[in-house]
Amino acid sequence: MAKIKHNNFLDTVDRVITEAKSEGMVHLRAEDKDFTGRILTINGITCYHFGHTGYLGLELDHRIKSAAIQAVLNYGTQFPLSKTYIAHPLYEELEEKLELLFGNPVIITKNSTLGHLAVIPTVVRDGDAVLLDHQVHWSVQNAAQQLKLRGIPVQLVRHNNLEMLESLIQKLSSKADHIWYMADGVYSMYGDYAPVKELLALSKKYPQLHLYFDDVHGMSWRGKNGMGYVMSQLDFLPEHVLVFGTLSKTFGASGSALVCSNKHFYERIKNFGGPLTFSAKLEPSAVAAAIASADIHLSQEIYNLQNALKKRIDYFNQRLAKTDLPLIARNSSPVFYIGTGLPATGYFIVNKLMAAGIYVNLGLFPAVPVKNTGLRITLSNHNAIADIDHLVNHLEKEYPQALTVTHNSLNRIGNAFRMNFKEDSKPSIKTDQELQLQVFDTIYETNTSLWMECLGSTNVLDIDGMRFLEKSFNSMKNPQHQWRFRYIQIVDDANRPVLMTFLTESLWKDDMLAPASVSKKLEQLRATAPNLHTSRVLSIGCLFTEGNHLYLNDKHPQVEVALRQMLMYVERLGHRWNIDMTVLRDFDLNYKWSKLIQDQGYFTMDMPESCVLEDLDLKMEKDYSHYLSQRSQKHYKKDIKPYLDKVRCNLIKQPKPAQLDTFYQLYLQVKSKNISLNTFTYPFEVFEQMRKHSKWEFLVLNSATDDHLLGVMFCYKNYLGTYVPSLIGMDYHYLMEFQTYRQLLYHTILRARELHMKKVDFGMSANFEKRKLGATIIPKQAFIQTADNYLLEQLEMMRTNTKT
Structure with missing residues (x-):
């Protein structure tokens, strides 16, 4: 009877990326006829390239290029035959060199995505369970999805949260033969690390725990022979730890390599590892390029390259330390993330930098939460010290301007990332007329005539209806039914209403708008844990009411100012109350102020249709x-x-x-x-x-x-x-x-x-x-802002769980 049109997570992502494309952030094209690594031409502008993931610059090394060219001349563009039957002549040499490099047996795969699809369903058995760091790379998460078809439980763990991980291990220990925890060695957005040593200690405490690392962003620039960040943290590779390294990115060639000391796992993967059996192998040119790169890695030269990159990383860190720029993770990786919080601020800075001849990536949803938008800056050996100076000088110039233009501040950015940055003045919104923001705890304190004029005809929002809601939900003892109310009234100097709305803070079920199959499964679990998968939500309106909960006088010259004031108040209140999610709901699909709201760190999501x-x-x-x-x-x-x-x-x-x-x-x-x-x-x-x-x-x-x-x-x-x-x-x-x-x-x-x-x-x-x-x-649509992406990813995982 009660059919609901449910939102698809991919639809939300599509809208965000479409918006980013219109802002000139994504789907760009390089226009160079040849590459130097240092320079990139985009839209006719020659830019210093700070979006590179070939951190050591090996992809342009003449020895690696020459090896690839010679392999094409000797063996052609491909060797079209499954490696299960016959391996290409160059494969054995590459495997031998990589085993020397890693000090352990390796399995070469076409790329990391196909590698994970080959390895994960092979090593994870039907009696096992899988826990994923919620920021682990998409390729790992995608491969883990295949396990659900076999009934293997797959759950998310908050990023680097060892306490949550241990709690889940304890719950699964009596149900699973092995418990796999899968994470990145170096995370590609913030450049932060997995706590490898702590995870290894946890695996000694719980022998069922197996560790699986994707270390493609930690390869080459770190560790003995460039074996990567994860391997650099281990005295030796235990049998219960699997590590994926890359032969592309920093390695300068193509493909990936699984490092595995467990002979049983090794033979099983080699014998039947999905794409390893049925998919094409690396092209001769890629194998030859990897061999040439492996030779460099096995020589003293790799340390010269690592030190050259370290010099650039240290210099950039030193320059940043003398600025007020909000660096999110301070470490020694070549990946830097400078928070902008609001997408609007990020768009402004990236476009300004590009106009000045500097290219950086913008970290966007779903890679990061919308309100954690930021500049993702990567360093490579292609970058000169002078280039770094040029970047920092322009960041110092453009960043404060971007904050002013987009009504942002370091305080807001610090709140978004839950960090403390240097205090600055609150964002000011210049107006021709003074607007007064009035906040009330109860409907009894509001201007009754203004309220009835603006919102009184909507649903149960007249004065009597609001009094009913307050009396019903304000004094409940059960937190499931306890609501906090806030009323916002913005008037001009003539006491004319420009904006009016009310907010509630209450407990929501995370699956409220999920398909019924998800809710049905969760309700079975809630029989013993009533508040499982629930979140504190700050919402315009309340769960009891529907319709337009926000009055805006669109004819007033200061209406945009009033809307910004409201959004800033909602943000501050949410931070003060430590809420998990903010929901501005029940807006028309073509809402006039959609872009302004999205630029303040919200993404859109379909709501159930209203009748x-x-x-x-x-x-x-x-x-x-x-x-x-x-x-x-x-x-x-x-x-x-x-x-x-x-x-x-x-x-x-x-x-x-x-x-x-x-x-x-x-x-x-x-x-x-x-x-x-x-x-x-x-x-x-x-x-x-x-x-x-x-x-x-x-x-x-x-x-x-x-x-x-x-x-x-x-x-x-x-x-x-x-x-x-x-x-x-x-x-x-x-x-x-x-x-x-x-x-x-x-x-x-x-x-x-x-x-x-x-x-x-x-x-x-x-x-x-x-x-x-x-x-x-x-x-109808809602504008959503979350503390992190864990909630959204968890819901999407539950949705796919019920489908399988």
Whole structure:
């Protein structure tokens, strides 16, 4: 009955990337006829290249290039035959050199993505479990998804959170033969490291724990013979630790290599490792290039190259330390991340830098949370010291300007990254007129006439409705039902309202908008852990209400200023209350101020569609069925009219306690079956407040013959013209016999006409049924901001879990 259109995570990503493309951040093209590594030409602008991942500059080494060219001349462009049957003549030499380099057996793969697809499903057995650092590279996460088809549990762990990891190990220890933890050695966004030594100590404490590292960003520039960051942290490679290194990026060739000391794993992967068996192998040119690079790695030259890069890294760190630029992770990796917080700030700086002849990457969602946007700067041996000076000088010049133009500050950026940066002045918003931001803890403190003028006609948002909500949810002892309210009122110097809204802070189920299959699985777990996968959310409006919760006077010259003021207040309040997510909800898809909100660190997500019966006051002269479309009239004659004589609808304004208890039991029936929009079940106290409130009434449906109670609609009368059937209760034993749901919808319309209401807010779900009774379906979106991406990735993983 309660069908919901659910958001697809990929749709959200697509919107963000499309926006970044329009800003000139992604899908760019290099225009050079040859590469030096130092310079890159983009849109006709010659730029110093600070987006390079060939950190040592080996991809342009003449020996590596010559080896590749000679291999093409000797062996052709490819060796088109599965390596399972016959290996290319150069493969054995490469394997031997890599085993010398790593001091352990290796398996060469086409690239790391195919390598993970070959190795992970092979070494992880059906009785095992997998835990993924939620920032581990996509290629690892993608390969782990294949395990779900075999019923292997796959869960996310917050980034580098050893306490959470140990807790999950303890929970899985009695259920799993082996527990695999998969992480990056060096993370590609912030340049921070995996706590390798601590993880190894944890594996000694829990022998079931196996470790799997993707160290492609730690290769070559770190460790003996350039064996990588992870291997540099180990005295020897234990059998329960697998490490993937790259032959591309810093290594300067193509492909990847798994380092494995476990003979059983090694033979199993070699014998049947998915893509290793069926996919094409490395081209002769790539193998020859890797051999030439391995020779460099096995010589003293690798340390000269490492030291040259270290000199640049140390110099950049020294220059940055003398600035106020917010560097997110201070370490010795060639990856640097300077936070901008807001996407708008990031867009501004990157475009300014490019105009000055400097190219850097912009860290964007979903690689980082939207509010953790930042400049991802990578150093390589191609960069001259003078280039670094040029970069820092322009960063110092452009960064403060970007903060001013985009109304940002170091304080805001520090809050976004949960770090402390040097204090600066709060962002100022210059106005022609003074706007006054007024904040209230209760509806009783607001200007009643302004509130009613701006928001009073919406849903349950009139003064009486807000008082009902406060009384119902302000004093609940159970945290599931305890809400905090804040009212925001922005007026100009003439006391004219420019913006008005209210916020609630409450506990949400993370799967509220997830498919029902996800919620069904989680509800089974919540039988013993009621608050599992829940988050504290700061939201415009509240879970009880729908519609436009934000009034903006679009004709006022300072409307944009007011909106920015509100967003800054919401941000500060969320930080003070330590909330997990901020939700600005129920906006039209083509909302006028979408870009401004997104630039402040929000991404858009589809909301369930809303159903509203409009212009009801213009449909009063004839029987309501005459106003339905021809197709809907057929539905009325078939599915509603024949049952009208079988039921009787009574209006009860103040039910007796025993009656209310019966109504509540019917509500619980509906709630238990309808998890497509999964919220907490309202406690009986809320319905007690309804019973005492003059604007709540109960449409009660009984059978005409034996007076059996079939269902009840809990309705709010907003006398500014909106009738709101907020909740419903039904006896499912009689649902089909009396078409209870359709009868309650139809009698709700009749009651709204009787009250001369202008519209009926039917709310979300069951769109098909409501459309057949004349309701308009209105697509809605929300603007979301999260503390990190863990929540979103966890939900996406649960969604794919239920599919498999």
